Amino acid sequence: MRLFAAVLPPAVAVDELAAEVRELKQLPGADGLRWTEPAGWHFTLAFMGEVPEETVPGLSERLARAAHRTEPFPLALHGGGRFGDRALWAGASGRLDVLRRLAERADAAARKAGIDMDRHRGYTPHLTLARSRAAAVDLRPFVAALDGFEGGPWTVGELSLVRSHLPRGGITGQRPRYEEVGRWPFGGAG
Template sequence: MQTIRVFISIEIPQEIKEKISLIQEQLKTIETPISWVRLDSIHLTLKFLGNITELQIPEIKNCMTTAANGIPPFDVKVKRGGVFPNLNYPRVIWLGLEDRTDSLFKLQKGIDSCLKKIDFEPEERGFTPHLTLGRVKSLKGKNHLIRTIHIYKDIEVGEIYVDKIKLMRSQLNPSGAIYTILEEVGLTAVESGQ
């Protein structure tokens, strides 16, 4: 049976993407070779599922609905520049997210917990909400990169209003991944019976 590659995510508003574009342009002055994420590909991943069959989509949507049930729409702040795994070995350049209500963490934990019941592995690492800006291809010019990242450690980019989550298909090709919405689930302030 044919499989598709999918993940659950939150969409990023255009005005935030435009600010990210300015940051990427400033970071492009670094001599470190970096593969930059295209603006139309920037999103907040809640759960990467990998390859699934289309027959699994209804169960996954049910988990999304269960996790969203009882969580009202909320705001998260896009702030803090950083790298993974650490400044000594920077591989991924990102912007962090601040969730004052813990709703983002509850949502992600609810998704992970429900998906575990239908045989999807839970995340091994703790959930660190972030938007990936680029991937470091080589550590040439690492010191310049680290100094520049320090400039962005206290940056505030704006807020994201989270009112829905999406199941996305990812089709890889040489010019970058193409994302297609498969399912969309709204957050609901009041718990409803399933």
């Protein structure tokens, strides 16, 4: 199964961002982007890729320990950025140091569970909003439009393990579907 560890924003934060995205979709070039669905918005902490089912119990135990060692922390959706001309994302503000430490802990949990995490790069907190279609779209106007966006703060209090179901059969417009397969509350044990 295809898995990743994530922080899932609450419904109120998703609603605030969805209103902003509706405005972004009015910008020139927006039809050249594949927009992600609000129901799937998340902050990926550690992408694990395909994981054998027998690995999941050990991974879950390690993620539970990582969550227990993390204190609840404030976070808000804020601004945005891009990865070249291939992905547009919303950023975050708040205790990004704790979010980065949680990403490191999730990565370490996966490694200790025997998952190859060589793909891991430096962590950039982001929530993907759109990806370029075949032709590149200049994402700079979209990033500029996101500059003033500041969602309301919320308290992050749990770590989630999410399964990604990729589209099958090349059906136009079909998007990945996400299923939360585990959730662990923070313990704040430092």
